[in-house]
Amino acid sequence: MIGNAALVTGAASPLGAAMALALADLGFNxxxxxxxxxxxxxxxxxSKGxxxxxxxxDMQDAAQLxxxxxxxxxxxxxxxxCLINSTAxxxxxxxxxxxxxxWDxxxxxxxxxxxxxxxxxxxQAPKGMRAQNGEPFAQNLILNIIDQRVSDCAPDFMTHSIAAAGLKAFTKTAALDLAPDIRVNAIGLGPQRPGQYQFAAHASDQRFTGEGFANFSEVATAVRYFSQAPAVTGQLMSVRVE
Structure with a gap:
C-alpha cells in the first residue's frame, strides 16, 4: 500500500466524503x-484515529489553488x-x-x-521506492474523478464534456511523465441520482438502458483498489452500477 497522507478536493460532497472515509479506513491522514x-x-x-x-x-482562486x-x-x-482531484x-x-x-x-x-x-x-512527492526484485515501486498516487461525459458527450454541457475528455488524456500522459515515482489513474463515474441538472425522467431512462447510477460505496471500493495497486497506472476505471 502507498503512503498515508492524502488531499481530497471536493470533500464536502457525498462522493468526496465517501472517498475520504475509505482512505481513512486504509490508514491515511x-x-x-x-x-x-x-x-x-x-x-x-x-474518530477513526x-x-x-x-x-x-476556492479552486478558481489562483492564489488559493x-x-x-x-x-x-x-x-x-x-x-x-495521494491526491484525489474531485472538483468539477x-x-x-x-x-x-x-x-x-x-469557456475559461x-x-x-x-x-x-x-x-x-x-x-x-x-x-513535493517522496521518491519512489524499490521492490525486492529491484523494480521501481510507486508509493504516490494521483486519482482523477471524471463523470460519464468522458464517453457520453452532452451537447447541453459542451465545455464540461470537452474538459472530461481532456482530463482522461491528462491521466494517461501524466502517468507516463511522472513514472516511476507517481501513478496517475482515473475513475469514470456513471450517472448519479437526479440533481440540479438532471431530470428524474432522464435519470430513469439511463437506468433502464443499463447505465445505472453511480454508487458512492462502489466508487470508494475503486479508490481502495487504486491505493493498493502499485503496478497500475494510466488507467480509467468506469463505475456503472446496475
Missing part, C-alpha cells in the same frame, strides 16, 4: 478541501502521497451561445485546477 465546510467530515476521520485538516479553499498542496502537507506534518463544477452551456468567459471558467475549474494540483503534488 487527510486534508479535506471544499468551498463548503468539511469540519464535520474531519471529525469523522479523527486519523489526522484530518479541514480546508475551505497554488497554495493548497503546501498548506495540506503543512497541516498534516509531512509530504502528501457543472453548469449547462451550448455551442451557439458559449462565451469565452464561460469551465476549463479552469475542470482541467487547469487538477493539472496545477498535480504539478504541485509532484514537486
Amino acid at each position: 487527510l486534508a479535506l478541501q471544499d468551498v463548503a465546510s468539511t469540519v464535520n467530515l474531519a471529525e469523522q476521520v479523527r 486519523r489526522k484530518a485538516v479541514a480546508m475551505e479553499a 497554488d497554495a493548497l498542496v503546501s498548506d495540506a502537507s503543512e497541516g498534516l506534518g509531512g509530504p502528501l502521497t 463544477p457543472l453548469s449547462p452551456d451550448a455551442l451557439v451561445t458559449l462565451s469565452r468567459a464561460e 471558467q469551465s476549463m479552469d475549474a475542470a482541467l487547469w485546477a487538477p493539472l496545477r494540483l498535480a504539478q504541485r503534488f509532484a514537486q
Whole structure:
C-alpha cells in the first residue's frame, strides 16, 4: 500500500466524503478541501484515529489553488502521497451561445485546477521506492474523478464534456511523465441520482438502458483498489452500477 497522507478536493460532497472515509479506513491522514465546510467530515476521520485538516479553499482562486498542496502537507506534518482531484463544477452551456468567459471558467475549474494540483503534488512527492526484485515501486498516487461525459458527450454541457475528455488524456500522459515515482489513474463515474441538472425522467431512462447510477460505496471500493495497486497506472476505471 502507498503512503498515508492524502488531499481530497471536493470533500464536502457525498462522493468526496465517501472517498475520504475509505482512505481513512486504509490508514491515511487527510486534508479535506471544499468551498463548503468539511469540519464535520474531519471529525469523522479523527474518530477513526486519523489526522484530518479541514480546508475551505476556492479552486478558481489562483492564489488559493497554488497554495493548497503546501498548506495540506503543512497541516498534516509531512509530504502528501495521494491526491484525489474531485472538483468539477457543472453548469449547462451550448455551442451557439458559449462565451469565452464561460469557456475559461469551465476549463479552469475542470482541467487547469487538477493539472496545477498535480504539478504541485509532484514537486513535493517522496521518491519512489524499490521492490525486492529491484523494480521501481510507486508509493504516490494521483486519482482523477471524471463523470460519464468522458464517453457520453452532452451537447447541453459542451465545455464540461470537452474538459472530461481532456482530463482522461491528462491521466494517461501524466502517468507516463511522472513514472516511476507517481501513478496517475482515473475513475469514470456513471450517472448519479437526479440533481440540479438532471431530470428524474432522464435519470430513469439511463437506468433502464443499463447505465445505472453511480454508487458512492462502489466508487470508494475503486479508490481502495487504486491505493493498493502499485503496478497500475494510466488507467480509467468506469463505475456503472446496475
